[in-house]
Amino acid sequence: MLKAAYIVPHPPILLPEIGKKEEEKISLTRQGYETIAKDIARIRPQTIVICSPHAPAYMDYIHISDGEQAYGDMRAFGCEQVQFHEHYDVDFINALCSLAQKAHLPAGTLGNQEPVLDHGTMVPLYFIEQAYRDFQIVRIAVSGLDRDTHIQFGECIYKAATSCGKDVVLIASGDLSHKLKKDGPYGYTKEGPAFDEAFVKLLKADALNDITTLPNDICEKSAQCGLPAFQMMLGAVQHQYEHCQFLSYEGAFGVGYATAIIRMKMQDPYVALARKALETYVKEGRILRDDEVEDKTLCQQHAAVFVSIQEKGQLRGCIGTLQATKEHIAQEIISNAIAAGSRDPRFPPVQKEEIAHLAYHVDVLCEPEQITSFAQLDVKRYGIIVSDAYHQGVLLPDLEGVDTIQQQVAIALHKAGIDENASYTLERFEVIRHEECRL
Numbered sequence: 001m002l003k004a005a006y007i008v009p010h011p012p013i014l015l016p017e018i019g020k021k022e023e024e025k026i027s028l029t030r031q032g033y034e035t036i037a038k039d040i041a042r043i044r045p046q047t048i049v050i051c052s053p054h055a056p057a058y059m060d061y062i063h064i065s066d067g068e069q070a071y072g073d074m075r076a077f078g079c080e081q082v083q084f085h086e087h088y089d090v091d092f093i094n095a096l097c098s099l100a101q102k103a104h105l106p107a108g109t110l111g112n113q114e115p116v117l118d119h120g121t122m123v124p125l126y127f128i129e130q131a132y133r134d135f136q137i138v139r140i141a142v143s144g145l146d147r148d149t150h151i152q153f154g155e156c157i158y159k160a161a162t163s164c165g166k167d168v169v170l171i172a173s174g175d176l177s178h179k180l181k182k183d184g185p186y187g188y189t190k191e192g193p194a195f196d197e198a199f200v201k202l203l204k205a206d207a208l209n210d211i212t213t214l215p216n217d218i219c220e221k222s223a224q225c226g227l228p229a230f231q232m233m234l235g236a237v238q239h240q241y242e243h244c245q246f247l248s249y250e251g252a253f254g255v256g257y258a259t260a261i262i263r264m265k266m267q268d269p270y271v272a273l274a275r276k277a278l279e280t281y282v283k284e285g286r287i288l289r290d291d292e293v294e295d296k297t298l299c300q301q302h303a304a305v306f307v308s309i310q311e312k313g314q315l316r317g318c319i320g321t322l323q324a325t326k327e328h329i330a331q332e333i334i335s336n337a338i339a340a341g342s343r344d345p346r347f348p349p350v351q352k353e354e355i356a357h358l359a360y361h362v363d364v365l366c367e368p369e370q371i372t373s374f375a376q377l378d379v380k381r382y383g384i385i386v387s388d389a390y391h392q393g394v395l396l397p398d399l400e401g402v403d404t405i406q407q408q409v410a411i412a413l414h415k416a417g418i419d420e421n422a423s424y425t426l427e428r429f430e431v432i433r434h435e436e437c438r439l
Helices: 022-043 090-102 119-131 147-163 191-204 208-213 216-221 227-237 269-284 296-300 329-342 352-357 405-416
Strands: 002-008 047-052 069-074 079-087 136-141 168-173 241-250 257-264 305-311 314-320 358-365 369-371 383-387 392-395 425-429 431-435
Touching (some): 047 147, 047 227, 079 119, 191 241, 208 227, 269 329, 269 358, 314 329
Antiparallel strands (some): 305 358, 369 425, 383 392
16 A cells, blocks of 8 residues: 655765765755655555656656666765665566556566666665665656656556555655756756746645646756656555645755655555445446455455445444355455445435445454353443344444443344343454545
8 A cells, every 4th residue: 555655856965975065055855855764664665666767768668677676876976885785576566567558558667677776766765774674666767758647657556556465655756957057067947946936836735736737838948857757656646645745945056856745645445445335336336346456455354344334424324244254355345335325224225426425434343252241241342242033133332322331232132123121142242443534
């Protein structure tokens, strides 16, 4: 799952071994990098995807570096002793290539096979590896293709991150304008400061989606190198990002350097599947297939589940089973989400116009155990099952308005149609609750 994304520049002079005190002129950029490295160490991702404009690139093809590992050093900048040895996430790369192919995008591992890292990849790794090392990488080059293609490919990155069963972060490595000063290495053009000002304004305003509105003439004449990488990042985060945290901007050497953290809304995969299952059923009249389940780990688990739906804080449907009845938990969630929204006898079927207003809970049931006393119950911790020879009633734990054990048992008996004074058995069970996180 994609946990976060980051905007970073890649000036080799930022490394003290290369800058030799010159890096102090861009100290805010270094501080931004250190904040990002600490954030990545907090997340502890298994995979870091790096989009770099200096990886092997093609005009009409998005190149994904192939192989199992890659090496690099900073000898081109007079510092051979700063070295890197990285391992590629082959499974992620294969999944990404497959998704790009299905989307009919010109992307994959064809082309340059040299296992040599570029400085657009190594500069971010330099700072990350000071704080955290337990990861593999995926290196992606930008291309000469249009904005929409880079955004669509970013969506493939998001889908690969969702389906891989790993925690993933994305680095969009790119400098802003290279034409900020007449005495800078690339000279000056008025579009240079204009591009940087507009881009930084979007970061500060938390308006990532407006990256697509930057004027073409300013983008082209500013001599920036990062925009295609930022477009890929936008495609990966656009449907799920929560907040863009601007960290820094500097242009001391005539090149614009910005750092930022893109925080993601972490939607629980159980809840996401329940929502997707009911929406597909209501909107398209069909049942979600196994190959449409984004988090494949749900197809490897086996358990009973209840799916509860709320609308404006009120129950709108709840269906589940006490024992697993399907091949895996994903099918249990799909089946019960559809049933909760369409076959709960207490409510009419969910209509299309209601979809946007629904919230979901998915409770994964642990094995029930028989008990002999109310003293063994806890309304917050345990759900209950009441049974006689012909009837059975179930009540989930920690329900709003159910505050005492006596209430809990009375409601379960009423649901089952069992008289409170009759003979019945009592079981308790725990649940793992997955609650709605709205996008």
